[in-house]
Amino acid sequence: DTGVSQDPRHKITKRGQNVTFRCDPISEHNRLYWYRQTLGQGPEFLTYFQNEAQLEKSRLLSDRFSAERPKGSFSTLEIQRTEQGDSAMYLCASAPGVNYEQYFGPGTRLTVT
Amino acid sequence: AQSVSQHNHHVILSEAASLELGCNYSYGGTVNLFWYVQYPGQHLQLLLKYFSGDPLVKGIKGFEAEFIKSKFSFNLRKPSVQWSDTAEYFCAVKLYGQNFVFGPGTRLSVLP
Numbered sequence: 001d002t003g004v005s006q007d008p009r010h011k012i013t014k015r016g017q018n019v020t021f022r023c024d025p026i027s028e029h030n031r032l033y034w035y036r037q038t039l040g041q042g043p044e045f046l047t048y049f050q051n052e053a054q055l056e057k058s059r060l061l062s063d064r065f066s067a068e069r070p071k072g073s074f075s076t077l078e079i080q081r082t083e084q085g086d087s088a089m090y091l092c093a094s095a096p097g098v099n100y101e102q103y104f105g106p107g108t109r110l111t112v113t
Numbered sequence: 114a115q116s117v118s119q120h121n122h123h124v125i126l127s128e129a130a131s132l133e134l135g136c137n138y139s140y141g142g143t144v145n146l147f148w149y150v151q152y153p154g155q156h157l158q159l160l161l162k163y164f165s166g167d168p169l170v171k172g173i174k175g176f177e178a179e180f181i182k183s184k185f186s187f188n189l190r191k192p193s194v195q196w197s198d199t200a201e202y203f204c205a206v207k208l209y210g211q212n213f214v215f216g217p218g219t220r221l222s223v224l225p
Binding site: 041102 | 117122145147149156157158159162203205207209212213214216217218
Protein backbone atom coordinates (compact mmCIF):
# COMPACT_ATOMS: atom_id res chain seq x y z
CA ASP A 1 0.00 0.00 0.00
CA THR A 2 1.56 3.32 -1.06
CA GLY A 3 -0.88 5.62 0.73
CA VAL A 4 -0.20 8.04 3.55
CA SER A 5 0.85 6.33 6.76
CA GLN A 6 0.90 7.64 10.31
CA ASP A 7 2.51 6.32 13.45
CA PRO A 8 1.43 5.63 16.11
CA ARG A 9 -2.27 5.08 15.51
CA HIS A 10 -3.11 5.66 19.16
CA LYS A 11 -1.25 7.46 21.91
CA ILE A 12 -2.27 7.82 25.53
CA THR A 13 -0.18 10.20 27.58
CA LYS A 14 -0.33 12.01 30.86
CA ARG A 15 -0.78 15.75 31.00
CA GLY A 16 2.54 17.53 30.83
CA GLN A 17 4.32 14.88 28.79
CA ASN A 18 5.71 15.45 25.31
CA VAL A 19 4.50 13.40 22.35
CA THR A 20 5.71 13.07 18.76
CA PHE A 21 3.79 11.76 15.78
CA ARG A 22 5.14 10.72 12.42
CA CYS A 23 3.63 10.96 8.94
CA ASP A 24 4.94 9.34 5.79
CA PRO A 25 3.32 10.90 2.71
CA ILE A 26 2.84 9.41 -0.72
CA SER A 27 6.37 9.44 -2.10
CA GLU A 28 5.96 11.79 -5.06
CA HIS A 29 3.85 14.34 -3.17
CA ASN A 30 5.65 17.56 -2.33
CA ARG A 31 2.89 18.98 -0.12
CA LEU A 32 2.23 17.66 3.37
CA TYR A 33 -0.51 18.89 5.69
CA TRP A 34 -1.37 18.41 9.35
CA TYR A 35 -4.91 18.70 10.66
CA ARG A 36 -6.62 18.21 13.98
CA GLN A 37 -10.08 16.68 14.23
CA THR A 38 -12.25 16.56 17.33
CA LEU A 39 -15.49 14.66 17.77
CA GLY A 40 -18.30 16.04 15.66
CA GLN A 41 -16.08 18.42 13.73
CA GLY A 42 -14.34 18.43 10.41
CA PRO A 43 -10.56 18.51 10.14
CA GLU A 44 -9.02 21.83 11.17
CA PHE A 45 -5.89 22.96 9.38
CA LEU A 46 -2.74 23.20 11.51
CA THR A 47 0.22 23.60 9.16
CA TYR A 48 1.63 22.55 5.84
CA PHE A 49 4.94 21.98 4.10
CA GLN A 50 6.05 22.28 0.55
CA ASN A 51 9.02 19.97 0.38
CA GLU A 52 10.99 20.80 3.55
CA ALA A 53 9.69 24.36 3.93
CA GLN A 54 6.92 25.03 6.43
CA LEU A 55 4.86 27.63 4.60
CA GLU A 56 1.90 28.30 6.86
CA LYS A 57 0.85 27.73 10.44
CA SER A 58 -2.66 28.14 11.80
CA ARG A 59 -3.27 30.21 14.90
CA LEU A 60 -4.48 26.91 16.37
CA LEU A 61 -0.84 25.85 16.47
CA SER A 62 0.35 27.18 19.81
CA ASP A 63 3.99 27.49 20.83
CA ARG A 64 3.79 24.00 22.32
CA PHE A 65 3.36 22.53 18.84
CA SER A 66 6.18 22.14 16.38
CA ALA A 67 6.36 20.37 13.05
CA GLU A 68 9.27 19.42 10.86
CA ARG A 69 9.79 17.82 7.51
CA PRO A 70 13.50 17.21 7.14
CA LYS A 71 14.61 16.45 3.58
CA GLY A 72 11.08 16.92 2.35
CA SER A 73 10.02 13.34 3.02
CA PHE A 74 8.38 12.26 6.28
CA SER A 75 7.13 14.79 8.81
CA THR A 76 6.88 14.88 12.58
CA LEU A 77 4.48 16.79 14.78
CA GLU A 78 5.56 17.31 18.37
CA ILE A 79 3.38 18.53 21.19
CA GLN A 80 5.19 19.65 24.31
CA ARG A 81 3.65 19.80 27.79
CA THR A 82 0.42 18.19 26.61
CA GLU A 83 -2.89 19.43 27.95
CA GLN A 84 -6.24 17.66 28.09
CA GLY A 85 -7.50 19.98 25.39
CA ASP A 86 -4.94 18.48 23.01
CA SER A 87 -6.90 15.22 22.96
CA ALA A 88 -7.98 14.78 19.35
CA MET A 89 -7.31 12.90 16.15
CA TYR A 90 -4.26 14.28 14.34
CA LEU A 91 -4.48 13.77 10.60
CA CYS A 92 -1.80 14.00 7.98
CA ALA A 93 -2.48 14.48 4.29
CA SER A 94 -0.32 14.85 1.21
CA ALA A 95 -0.86 16.25 -2.27
CA PRO A 96 1.17 16.47 -5.47
CA GLY A 97 0.75 20.23 -5.67
CA VAL A 98 -1.11 23.26 -4.44
CA ASN A 99 -4.33 22.81 -6.38
CA TYR A 100 -4.85 19.10 -6.09
CA GLU A 101 -6.96 16.96 -3.79
CA GLN A 102 -5.36 15.77 -0.60
CA TYR A 103 -4.85 12.15 0.37
CA PHE A 104 -5.32 11.43 4.05
CA GLY A 105 -3.65 9.01 6.40
CA PRO A 106 -5.48 7.04 9.07
CA GLY A 107 -4.67 9.54 11.80
CA THR A 108 -3.13 9.37 15.27
CA ARG A 109 -5.64 9.47 18.11
CA LEU A 110 -4.18 11.28 21.10
CA THR A 111 -5.70 10.94 24.55
CA VAL A 112 -4.28 13.13 27.31
CA THR A 113 -5.22 11.97 30.80
CA ALA B 114 -13.94 34.63 7.99
CA GLN B 115 -14.04 31.85 5.47
CA SER B 116 -16.45 29.08 6.44
CA VAL B 117 -18.14 25.96 5.18
CA SER B 118 -21.50 24.85 6.53
CA GLN B 119 -23.28 21.55 6.18
CA HIS B 120 -26.98 21.64 6.72
CA ASN B 121 -27.54 18.39 8.55
CA HIS B 122 -25.65 16.95 11.47
CA HIS B 123 -27.19 13.48 11.22
CA VAL B 124 -29.32 11.99 8.45
CA ILE B 125 -31.11 8.67 8.79
CA LEU B 126 -32.44 6.95 5.68
CA SER B 127 -33.73 3.56 4.68
CA GLU B 128 -32.01 1.63 1.92
CA ALA B 129 -33.03 2.72 -1.59
CA ALA B 130 -34.00 6.20 -0.40
CA SER B 131 -32.55 9.19 -2.21
CA LEU B 132 -29.90 11.30 -0.55
CA GLU B 133 -29.05 14.96 -0.69
CA LEU B 134 -26.53 16.52 1.68
CA GLY B 135 -26.18 20.26 1.68
CA CYS B 136 -22.96 22.25 1.65
CA ASN B 137 -22.60 26.02 1.52
CA TYR B 138 -19.50 28.17 1.66
CA SER B 139 -18.79 31.81 2.21
CA TYR B 140 -16.08 32.67 -0.34
CA GLY B 141 -16.44 35.00 -3.23
CA GLY B 142 -13.47 33.96 -5.32
CA THR B 143 -12.59 30.99 -7.45
CA VAL B 144 -12.97 27.82 -5.45
CA ASN B 145 -12.22 24.15 -5.74
CA LEU B 146 -14.82 21.96 -4.06
CA PHE B 147 -14.59 18.49 -2.62
CA TRP B 148 -16.61 15.87 -0.84
CA TYR B 149 -14.76 13.42 1.37
CA VAL B 150 -16.22 10.35 3.07
CA GLN B 151 -15.08 8.60 6.22
CA TYR B 152 -16.41 5.07 6.66
CA PRO B 153 -16.43 3.68 10.20
CA GLY B 154 -12.87 2.93 11.28
CA GLN B 155 -11.36 4.15 8.04
CA HIS B 156 -9.55 7.26 6.91
CA LEU B 157 -10.94 10.12 4.85
CA GLN B 158 -11.36 9.27 1.18
CA LEU B 159 -12.17 11.52 -1.74
CA LEU B 160 -15.66 11.01 -3.16
CA LEU B 161 -15.58 13.66 -5.84
CA LYS B 162 -14.16 17.05 -6.72
CA TYR B 163 -15.00 20.12 -8.76
CA PHE B 164 -12.31 22.31 -10.28
CA SER B 165 -13.93 23.81 -13.37
CA GLY B 166 -16.20 22.98 -16.28
CA ASP B 167 -19.45 21.04 -15.97
CA PRO B 168 -20.95 21.98 -12.60
CA LEU B 169 -22.46 18.51 -12.25
CA VAL B 170 -19.68 16.18 -11.22
CA LYS B 171 -19.79 12.45 -10.75
CA GLY B 172 -17.77 10.58 -8.20
CA ILE B 173 -17.26 7.09 -6.97
CA LYS B 174 -19.99 4.71 -5.78
CA GLY B 175 -22.78 6.49 -7.66
CA PHE B 176 -22.42 9.85 -5.92
CA GLU B 177 -22.71 13.16 -7.71
CA ALA B 178 -22.63 16.80 -6.71
CA GLU B 179 -23.78 20.03 -8.29
CA PHE B 180 -21.94 23.31 -8.00
CA ILE B 181 -24.32 26.27 -8.03
CA LYS B 182 -22.13 29.37 -8.00
CA SER B 183 -24.98 31.81 -7.39
CA LYS B 184 -25.97 29.93 -4.26
CA PHE B 185 -22.42 29.20 -3.05
CA SER B 186 -23.51 25.59 -2.79
CA PHE B 187 -22.10 22.16 -3.62
CA ASN B 188 -24.73 19.61 -2.61
CA LEU B 189 -24.03 15.90 -2.67
CA ARG B 190 -26.61 13.49 -4.07
CA LYS B 191 -27.19 9.80 -4.60
CA PRO B 192 -30.41 8.43 -6.09
CA SER B 193 -30.52 5.23 -4.02
CA VAL B 194 -28.46 4.70 -0.88
CA GLN B 195 -27.17 1.39 0.40
CA TRP B 196 -26.39 0.23 3.91
CA SER B 197 -22.70 0.42 2.98
CA ASP B 198 -23.04 4.20 2.50
CA THR B 199 -23.27 4.62 6.26
CA ALA B 200 -20.43 7.02 6.98
CA GLU B 201 -19.56 10.60 7.78
CA TYR B 202 -19.45 13.00 4.85
CA PHE B 203 -17.35 16.16 4.77
CA CYS B 204 -17.57 19.03 2.33
CA ALA B 205 -14.32 20.95 1.78
CA VAL B 206 -13.59 24.17 -0.03
CA LYS B 207 -10.27 25.42 -1.29
CA LEU B 208 -9.59 28.89 -2.56
CA TYR B 209 -7.09 28.93 -5.40
CA GLY B 210 -3.58 28.81 -3.91
CA GLN B 211 -4.82 28.51 -0.36
CA ASN B 212 -5.61 25.71 2.02
CA PHE B 213 -8.63 23.51 2.57
CA VAL B 214 -11.46 24.47 4.88
CA PHE B 215 -13.69 21.58 5.91
CA GLY B 216 -17.29 21.64 6.99
CA PRO B 217 -18.34 20.04 10.28
CA GLY B 218 -19.54 16.86 8.60
CA THR B 219 -22.84 15.05 8.21
CA ARG B 220 -23.30 11.60 9.67
CA LEU B 221 -25.37 9.35 7.42
CA SER B 222 -27.00 6.24 8.84
CA VAL B 223 -28.66 3.90 6.35
CA LEU B 224 -31.06 1.39 7.82
CA PRO B 225 -31.17 -2.04 6.14
